[in-house]
Amino acid sequence: MTALENPGLARFNASEDSAADTALREVCASGAWASKILAQRPYAGTEALFAASDTATAELTAEDLAEAMAGHPPIGRPKPGDPTSSREQSGMAGASEDLKAEMLELNLAYQDRFGHVFLICATGRTGEQMRDALRERIGNSPEQEREIVRTELGKINRIRLTRLVEQEEA
Structure with a gap:
């Protein structure tokens, strides 16, 4: 879809740099990523x-x-008051207390092993699917895991960018 056909993308293209940067930081917290996206505007x-x-x-x-x-x-602990976080992790919303406890334990073990949160594109996944992925990935080498995280981050960024450019005018 072109910018002419997508009013949200046209709005993003025309927005002030500071507003676009703020919106992009909601998509991805990396300043380097946001700067690279900003630098290439406008998008066709x-x-x-x-x-x-x-x-x-x-x-x-x-x-x-x-x-x-x-x-x-x-995973399993969305940011309070953050609708994006809650929506993306909705697969955990109806999870049993046992599954939530297991996810907490696995998340802590993952963070101890890799030094960061377990990152997965949670959209459309059940709590069990996320748990199974965490169980599987905890055995990866740090190098393998970094590349999987990069892939998952790319998926999340695309979903969030789609939301950004499809938003109705505020």
């Missing part, structure tokens, strides 16, 4: 925006990736 269409996001995500340094992950709460 959503696919161009997604391509820029994918490239920026692929180019994140270890420090940039850590900054991006710091913007994500642990």
Whole structure:
């Protein structure tokens, strides 16, 4: 969809840098990522925006990736008052107390092993699917896990960018 066909993308393209930066930081907490997306405006269409996001995500340094992950709460504990976090983690909303307790335990073990939150594109996943992915990934090497995290972050960024450019005018 082109910017002419997408009023949300046209609005994003035309917005002040500070407003666009704020919106982008809600998509991804990495300043380097947001700067790269800002620098390439205007976007002819959503696919161009997604391509820029994918490239920026692929180019994140270890420090940039850590900054991006710091913007994500642990699975099973969405940020209070944050509708994005709650919506994305809705698969845990109806989880049993046992599953929630297991996720807490696994999240802590993962954080001890890798030094950051377990990051997964939770949209559309059940609590059990997220738990199973966490169980599987905790055995990865740090290098393997960093690349999986980068892929998951890219998926999250695309979903959030879609929401950003499809929002009705405020």
